[in-house]
Amino acid sequence: MARDNIFVGLEIGTSKICAVVAEARSDGTLKVVGVGSVPARGVRKGEIVDFETAKRCVHDAIVDAEEKSDVEISEVYLGITGSHIRSFNNRGVVVLEEGREEIDEQDLDDVRTNAREVSLPMEDCILHTIIQHYYVDGQDGVLNPVGLLGKKLEADFHIVYGIRTRIQNAIRCVKELELEPADVIINSLATAQAVLEKNQKQLGAIVIDIGGGTTDFVVYVDGAVKQSGVLSIGGDHITNDISIGLKIPSARAEKLKVDEGNVTLGTAFPGETILLKDETGFAGREIEREPLNQIIHERLREALEIVKRQIEADQNLHYVGAGVFITGGCSQIRGLEHLASDIFGMPVTMAHALPMAGVTSAFENPQFSTALGLVKYAHLVQIDRPASGGLIRNAFQKIKGIFRN
Amino acid sequence: MVQLNRQYDRANNSGEPIHVKVVGVGGAGSNILDRVMLDGIEAAELVAINTDVQSLTASVAAHKVQLGRNLTRGLGSGGDPELGYAAAEEATDDIRSVLQGGTVVFLCAGLGGGTGSGAGPLVAQVAKEENALVLAFAAVPFSFEGRRRCAQAEESLTRLRAVCDAVVCFENDRMAEITLPRMGIHEAFAAADLTVSQSIRSVAALLQRPGLLHIGFDDVCAVLRNGDARALFGYGEADGENRAHDALAKALKSPLMNRGALLENAFHAIVHICGGPNITLGEVQIIMEELNRHINDQTQLFMGIGIETRMGNRLSVSVLSSLGNGLGKPIAQFRQRAVYPVEPLPQPNVKPEPWKPAAVSELPPKAAAQEQAGAIGYAPERGEEELMLSSTQSETHKPAQTRPPAKLDAKSQTGSAKKVEAKQEILQFEPVSRGRFEKSEPTIIDGQDLDIPTFLRKNVRIR
Numbered sequence A: 001m002a003r004d005n006i007f008v009g010l011e012i013g014t015s016k017i018c019a020v021v022a023e024a025r026s027d028g029t030l031k032v033v034g035v036g037s038v039p040a041r042g043v044r045k046g047e048i049v050d051f052e053t054a055k056r057c058v059h060d061a062i063v064d065a066e067e068k069s070d071v072e073i074s075e076v077y078l079g080i081t082g083s084h085i086r087s088f089n090n091r092g093v094v095v096l097e098e099g100r101e102e103i104d105e106q107d108l109d110d111v112r113t114n115a116r117e118v119s120l121p122m123e124d125c126i127l128h129t130i131i132q133h134y135y136v137d138g139q140d141g142v143l144n145p146v147g148l149l150g151k152k153l154e155a156d157f158h159i160v161y162g163i164r165t166r167i168q169n170a171i172r173c174v175k176e177l178e179l180e181p182a183d184v185i186i187n188s189l190a191t192a193q194a195v196l197e198k199n200q201k202q203l204g205a206i207v208i209d210i211g212g213g214t215t216d217f218v219v220y221v222d223g224a225v226k227q228s229g230v231l232s233i234g235g236d237h238i239t240n241d242i243s244i245g246l247k248i249p250s251a252r253a254e255k256l257k258v259d260e261g262n263v264t265l266g267t268a269f270p271g272e273t274i275l276l277k278d279e280t281g282f283a284g285r286e287i288e289r290e291p292l293n294q295i296i297h298e299r300l301r302e303a304l305e306i307v308k309r310q311i312e313a314d315q316n317l318h319y320v321g322a323g324v325f326i327t328g329g330c331s332q333i334r335g336l337e338h339l340a341s342d343i344f345g346m347p348v349t350m351a352h353a354l355p356m357a358g359v360t361s362a363f364e365n366p367q368f369s370t371a372l373g374l375v376k377y378a379h380l381v382q383i384d385r386p387a388s389g390g391l392i393r394n395a396f397q398k399i400k401g402i403f404r405n
Numbered sequence B: 001m002v003q004l005n006r007q008y009d010r011a012n013n014s015g016e017p018i019h020v021k022v023v024g025v026g027g028a029g030s031n032i033l034d035r036v037m038l039d040g041i042e043a044a045e046l047v048a049i050n051t052d053v054q055s056l057t058a059s060v061a062a063h064k065v066q067l068g069r070n071l072t073r074g075l076g077s078g079g080d081p082e083l084g085y086a087a088a089e090e091a092t093d094d095i096r097s098v099l100q101g102g103t104v105v106f107l108c109a110g111l112g113g114g115t116g117s118g119a120g121p122l123v124a125q126v127a128k129e130e131n132a133l134v135l136a137f138a139a140v141p142f143s144f145e146g147r148r149r150c151a152q153a154e155e156s157l158t159r160l161r162a163v164c165d166a167v168v169c170f171e172n173d174r175m176a177e178i179t180l181p182r183m184g185i186h187e188a189f190a191a192a193d194l195t196v197s198q199s200i201r202s203v204a205a206l207l208q209r210p211g212l213l214h215i216g217f218d219d220v221c222a223v224l225r226n227g228d229a230r231a232l233f234g235y236g237e238a239d240g241e242n243r244a245h246d247a248l249a250k251a252l253k254s255p256l257m258n259r260g261a262l263l264e265n266a267f268h269a270i271v272h273i274c275g276g277p278n279i280t281l282g283e284v285q286i287i288m289e290e291l292n293r294h295i296n297d298q299t300q301l302f303m304g305i306g307i308e309t310r311m312g313n314r315l316s317v318s319v320l321s322s323l324g325n326g327l328g329k330p331i332a333q334f335r336q337r338a339v340y341p342v343e344p345l346p347q348p349n350v351k352p353e354p355w356k357p358a359a360v361s362e363l364p365p366k367a368a369a370q371e372q373a374g375a376i377g378y379a380p381e382r383g384e385e386e387l388m389l390s391s392t393q394s395e396t397h398k399p400a401q402t403r404p405p406a407k408l409d410a411k412s413q414t415g416s417a418k419k420v421e422a423k424q425e426i427l428q429f430e431p432v433s434r435g436r437f438e439k440s441e442p443t444i445i446d447g448q449d450l451d452i453p454t455f456l457r458k459n460v461r462i463r
């Protein structure tokens, strides 16, 4: 049964592929009716590197979600990430023609179009043009300028773009499975919808999703998206570092990271060890705790410091009042909260998606924040513009645009 | 003179698949094995063989054989090849069972100590008895390790040559040439491991991968089977417009190549070109023509081309050859280094008696070994690599290309030529693998390759 009030969010993650099925209820809330998730293969750093393999996994995740929710999935809101994704802020301006004084819907479209008129490299295409603030005749604090009297409408936008062919890979993967991509949304934006309350966006907040292959972040200032970014560093790097540093195979390094890892230095007794069993029959190997933690510490400190530096460079750090919200699989590493608040010098929350009705186990797991955020985003967009159908058209245009030439 | 090799039509035959085993003997062998594993090798079984249980336990190999359970009791052989040999003899059955079923055995070891030098030839012999093609990749000691180790290495080399189908000898001195002045002993060894690992991987790829042109066992042996050969090996990888030229230039710059100058003295050379489906005949031509300037008229050139989708827009060139006789013995040619920044390796207790080559007569004569090699028939299965060639959809998911960093400012335009250089440095000399990140675009931020472990880049001493 495909229904209008059903939203499906799909994250093709580096370590797992996850589809969340949610239902919009008449009281305006969302209910999670099923979550399908399978380990990902053929995905590195948030992007598909082995098309057929990844496609098979996406298929399996969709089937899993269909079984769990008893919904036949035909359309998905697709999360996108990758190091090719870039963003900047730009202002659009529209001057009303002589004789007209009231700002209308068309002006909103025009000011957006104006802001998008930047010369991007040929290979790129725009993913989002997110409104930050409107100004009417230089006055800010305007929430909705339609119907206001004025001569000049200006608006600031956060514009996100990426390399067309690399975005196409994920879309094509979905399409080849006979699924319609309803919209493509960058992961960080989606995740923020799942993790942040409205007032936290207003106070200013940083959301960091540390996954298996990428670290996606977004900065909200004054209720608007001020900055977003993707770092292709994730849990895979930690695992790889451990594997090299301790000379153990990756599978063991991964297990060691999850079971024993801790970013806090000096918590192990001197010489404290972990016994690693050797399946080949040799005496088990002792792994020292402190070096393990040190390897993890170095990697995560570095990743967080890079994020901080980028936020500082755009001079947004001082406008963040609600603090840092870290989610994604790697947020579960012990001690990360302390390390992060040490680095950012502000309160840090280890976050998972805010509770919704339905499958509760889903939002307790920070690995599902992005997929849950995707359905929240879809829902919010629908609420924002119920009747016009404008956004649906926009989404359609956007996907067509991605496949242009 | 360019000669397309005759293996070409054989690639179409169907036959038994080849089973590759990479066997590391002794401490150095085990380290090289780890390197091979970290860099990634397709469809090969890794086997670590050692007297030293600590080193065995630390090894990432899937199969492990302990030598000298009774004789050395888990400790190393203390630099005594005789003891190494005896320890191996005691474990002959274990060695045999782990080698069974291998069509090609790559044996790697550092010669000069006890286990690699002593047990290595015996392992090779067992592999031959199991009807494998045996290629040995041996690292010979740094000159600063002292005369005794060098003599032991030479002795062991002689024994290896008597059994193996081919022995490729790597001089630690030369492999580490570029790293030596500024790095410590671990980096020097790591650089050496990397070179040996790259050449093992290239030869394995040559033998295993179905490509446009295929190089066979006998070609590889013809090139490597040379008297007391020293390996010439170069590997380079590049992308961008000039990738063919750039990749070859890098390969020739490799420390074992002497900028291609040494190639002139080689009788045979193998060139393996590997790239994504978009590799062109023009590029192959460029590489072969440029290479022709570095060889003499008599040199036989064997070329193989592999198509691998994971290469994306990158193209790699491996050149493998060996110096024939007439250039003197490799081990006698160590160059003296005036200063060395770290303490030399501890010298083993020098025993008055040199290692008696007692076992030499048991080894099968070389001629027999060669016959066996020639008799092995094989033809690898056609893989999807070849199919990809004609398919157009591969365009869509080709792996990421590098693109200028952040923002659209002027900085991002700073020449792509430079980038190529930087990448090469990392590829050749950093003791680090791309491992899981192999197929993906490197994470470069502020000029640093963040795929390399942070603790290594920041030089944090762990433990």
Ligand SMILES: Nc1nc2c(ncn2[C@@H]2O[C@H](COP(=O)(O)OP(=O)(O)OP(=O)(O)O)[C@@H](O)[C@H]2O)c(=O)[nH]1
Pocket: B025, B026, B027, B028, B029, B031, B032, B051, B052, B076, B077, B078, B079, B080, B084, B109, B110, B111, B112, B113, B114, B115, B116, B117, B139, B140, B141, B142, B145, B149, B172, B189, B190, B192, B193
């Ligand atoms: N390329 C490389 N060479 C090494 C390494 N470690 C040692 N060597 C070289 O290999 C030679 C043999 O050393 P090992 O492999 O440690 O010795 P072994 O074969 O285990 O023998 P014993 O320890 O004496 O039982 C040394 O003389 C060095 O020249 C390494 O990590 N890489």
Ligand SMILES: Nc1ncnc2c1ncn2[C@@H]1O[C@H](COP(=O)(O)OP(=O)(O)OP(=O)(O)O)[C@@H](O)[C@H]1O
Pocket: A011, A012, A013, A014, A015, A016, A017, A040, A045, A046, A047, A081, A210, A211, A212, A213, A214, A215, A234, A235, A236, A254, A257, A258, A259, A261, A327, A328, A329, A330, A331, A332, A333, A334, A366, A367, A368
């Ligand atoms: N309890 C845990 N402790 C530490 N790390 C964990 C834990 N659980 C999962 N991880 C790590 O989290 C990562 C996966 O996180 P997540 O599912 O958010 O990533 P993803 O969405 O698949 O990848 P990406 O978004 O980067 O493409 C893996 O590297 C995994 O090792």
Ligand SMILES: [Mg+2]
Pocket: A011, A013, A014, A187, A209, A211, A212, A328, A370
């Ligand atoms: Mg994720």
Ligand SMILES: [Mg+2]
Pocket: B026, B027, B028, B052, B055, B076, B077, B113, B115
């Ligand atoms: Mg040893």
